Amino acid sequence: MCGIVGYNGPRNPKDVILDGLRRLEYRGYDSxxxxxxxxxxxKRVRASGKLSELSKKLExxxxxxxxxxxxxxxxxxxxxxxxxxxxxxxxGVSLVHNGIIENYQEIKQELRQLGAEFTxxxxxxxxxxxxxxxxxxxxxxxxxxxxxxPRLKGAYSIxxxxxxxxxxxxxxxxxxPLILGIGDDEIIVASDVQAxxxxxxxxIYLDDFEIAxxxxxxxxLFSATGxxxxxxxxxxxxxxxxxEKAGFRHFMLKEIYEQPRAVAQAIAPHIDLERxxxxxxxxxxxVPYEKLEGLDAEQDAAKTAQQLSGIDRIxxxxxxTSYYAGQVGKYLLEILARVPVETDIASEFRYxxxxxxPHSLVIxxxxxxxxxxxLAALRLAKQxxxxxxSICNVKRSSIDREAQGxxxxxxxxxxxxxxxxxxxxxxALLNLFALFVARSRGQLTAEQEKHHLEAxxxxxxxxxxxxxYDKWFGEAAEQLKGYRGILYMARGANYPIAMEGALKLxxxxxxxxxxxxxxxxxxxxxxxxDERMLIMMVAPTDHHYEKTLSNLEEAKARGGHIISLGxxxxxxxxxxxxxxxxxxxxxxxxxxxxxxxPLQLLAYHVADNLGHDVDQPRNLAKSVxxx
Ligand code: G6P
Numbered sequence: 147m148c149g150i151v152g153y154n155g156p157r158n159p160k161d162v163i164l165d166g167l168r169r170l171e172y173r174g175y176d177s178x179x180x181x182x183x184x185x186x187x188x189k190r191v192r193a194s195g196k197l198s199e200l201s202k203k204l205e206x207x208x209x210x211x212x213x214x215x216x217x218x219x220x221x222x223x224x225x226x227x228x229x230x231x232x233x234x235x236x237x238g239v240s241l242v243h244n245g246i247i248e249n250y251q252e253i254k255q256e257l258r259q260l261g262a263e264f265t266x267x268x269x270x271x272x273x274x275x276x277x278x279x280x281x282x283x284x285x286x287x288x289x290x291x292x293x294x295x296p297r298l299k300g301a302y303s304i305x306x307x308x309x310x311x312x313x314x315x316x317x318x319x320x321x322x323p324l325i326l327g328i329g330d331d332e333i334i335v336a337s338d339v340q341a342x343x344x345x346x347x348x349x350i351y352l353d354d355f356e357i358a359x360x361x362x363x364x365x366x367l368f369s370a371t372g373x374x375x376x377x378x379x380x381x382x383x384x385x386x387x388x389x390e391k392a393g394f395r396h397f398m399l400k401e402i403y404e405q406p407r408a409v410a411q412a413i414a415p416h417i418d419l420e421r422x423x424x425x426x427x428x429x430x431x432x433v434p435y436e437k438l439e440g441l442d443a444e445q446d447a448a449k450t451a452q453q454l455s456g457i458d459r460i461x462x463x464x465x466x467t468s469y470y471a472g473q474v475g476k477y478l479l480e481i482l483a484r485v486p487v488e489t490d491i492a493s494e495f496r497y498x499x500x501x502x503x504p505h506s507l508v509i510x511x512x513x514x515x516x517x518x519x520x521l522a523a524l525r526l527a528k529q530x531x532x533x534x535x536s537i538c539n540v541k542r543s544s545i546d547r548e549a550q551g552x553x554x555x556x557x558x559x560x561x562x563x564x565x566x567x568x569x570x571x572x573x574a575l576l577n578l579f580a581l582f583v584a585r586s587r588g589q590l591t592a593e594q595e596k597h598h599l600e601a602x603x604x605x606x607x608x609x610x611x612x613x614x615y616d617k618w619f620g621e622a623a624e625q626l627k628g629y630r631g632i633l634y635m636a637r638g639a640n641y642p643i644a645m646e647g648a649l650k651l652x653x654x655x656x657x658x659x660x661x662x663x664x665x666x667x668x669x670x671x672x673x674x675x676d677e678r679m680l681i682m683m684v685a686p687t688d689h690h691y692e693k694t695l696s697n698l699e700e701a702k703a704r705g706g707h708i709i710s711l712g713x714x715x716x717x718x719x720x721x722x723x724x725x726x727x728x729x730x731x732x733x734x735x736x737x738x739x740x741x742x743x744p745l746q747l748l749a750y751h752v753a754d755n756l757g758h759d760v761d762q763p764r765n766l767a768k769s770v771x772x773x
Pocket of ligand 1 (some may be wrong): 270453465466467468511512514515517518520563565766767768770
């Protein structure tokens with residue numbers, strides 16, 4: 147979703163803003179623009195399309211001032227075009243906005259009656275009008291913003307500048323994130339730390355209904371009603387190298403290769419290697435957020451075990467790839483811990499009036515920690531009195547901060563819009579969590595726990611071997627892209643992996659794909675099968691294997707072309723398939739972590755071969771901060 151960068155300092159604002167916007171490109175966008183101070187006014191340059199278009203327009207443009215704002219827009223109201231691109235400018239007030247103003251029709255009508263004229267189709271321009279009217283009345287940008295905030299319904303993060311106060315930038319939010327980077331003699335405000343980290347490691351996270359009043363390199367923070375606030379300055383512990391491609395053609399391919407490390411990093415804090423036991427560390431149910439870092443791991447693990455032992459039902463709620471990770475979690479938790487688990491897509495959960503009985507735990511999964519529907523689902527679960535826990539990759543994201551318990555994917559920054567390493571980290575965490583809950587409920591012997599932990603600890607090395615299929619898919623892509631579509635099928639804990647594989651192909655290659663439970667094949671998808679339909683069958687040697695094999699026979703008999711994924715050197719699968727790909731022998735609990743890798747590589751290479759922008763697929767965004 148939209149990216150925002152604002153700069154107030156001695157460097158060339160154009161360079162800092164463009165660099166920041168480039169680092170936010172991964173969020174997805176369709177147009178971009180800047181407004182930078184020059185000779186007493188904010189000179190605005192906007193372009194439809196990629197940032198390179200904006201850069202071209204900015205070549206040779208000189209700006210004399212220290213202050214500027216920039217934006218990458220992901221269209222919601224009004225088509226992607228230069229006219230709808232931000233910043234919006236009304237009588238000397240320039241503004242960038244991420245989010246949706248829900249009462250924009252009402253505001254528009256009111257402004258129209260007052261004689262306002264609009265130069266775009268966006269909801270954002272209306273906020274510029276409202277602020278422009280208030281600066282006229284108050285002569286002060288900060289006061290104007292304060293008066294406008296109560297008028298806005300919906301989700302927003304906004305930066306505003308006004309040419310009559312050329313050293314001032316005002317930032318405020320309700321919903322999508324805004325972060326202040328505090329440099330020595332400069333302030334950078336952005337949607338995400340990626341845009342800030344090359345300049346400073348010191349950041350402040352704005353909360354909802356907070357306003358940052360930046361004057362030169364000074365800043366003051368206020369609540370929406372004007373009370374001064376003191377907030378902690380956090381020091382980031384990673385650097386800009388983490389967000390470079392490191393020689394890979396795309397971020398996505400780099401992130402696919404980073405998966406073994408991501409899994410190792412996700413599980414490392416939670417395993418007591420000496421006793422070969424899961425020791426969930428730092429979940430901190432009910433501990434105030436700012437005190438989480440000082441937790442005593444042993445004590446907290448004991449408390450968490452006790453709290454979880456009283457749980458009767460678990461809900462797992464998420465969107466997209468995170469939702470499929472949650473579905474694997476259902477198999478793990480129900481089979482290992484014998485707790486009933488419901489999984490839900492967040493946008494359904496929040497509106498379906500779910501019945502959440504007492505003693506329920508609601509787990510929300512979100513790589514970004516900012517997905518609007520998942521955040522709303524979390525709030526609903528809290529209101530219903532459930533215990534809540536988040537699994538996030540981005541620490542201090544909205545979902546992480548609002549949940550009562552916390553687990554971290556620890557995958558490192560994920561830039562590719564299509565999630566890969568965060569997904570496998572989540573699978574590994576859910577695996578540990580299921581073992582932990584199983585033990586707390588007396589469902590697992592020490593011997594069984596050790597066995598499953600050994601399987602999990604072995605998985606990063608096994609993943610390395612599966613990555614060698616990169617080359618194979620690179621060569622096969624030319625042929626694979628010629629199919630009418632791909633039907634992904636599997637059973638058990640790999641069934642969600644089939645759906646994740648299909649999602650990846652849709653989002654990257656824009657090809658039709660379906661993920662199905664193999665046992666459902668006869669109830670519809672069989673009719674799709676002919677020699678132009680490719681079948682990807684995930685068939686590791688587990689207790690579903692014989693049944694999956696029968697499904698494969700049926701597909702073959704109808705002329706389907708088959709790629710099968712099996713365990714080791716499986717002659718039966720080789721006989722039935724056009725292509726056979728071998729996975730290392732693994733326990734069913736970790737098999738999904740291995741099986742997803744070839745499916746990611748398939749989607750990546752077919753999309754690349756088709757010439758698509760793999761890191762930023764059309765129409766999609768990494769962080770979906772509006773519903
Ligand atoms: C978007 C992304 C997906 C992601 C989903 C959920 O649709 O394109 O890759 O799985 O959002 O994101 P989250 O940050 O909540 O995991």
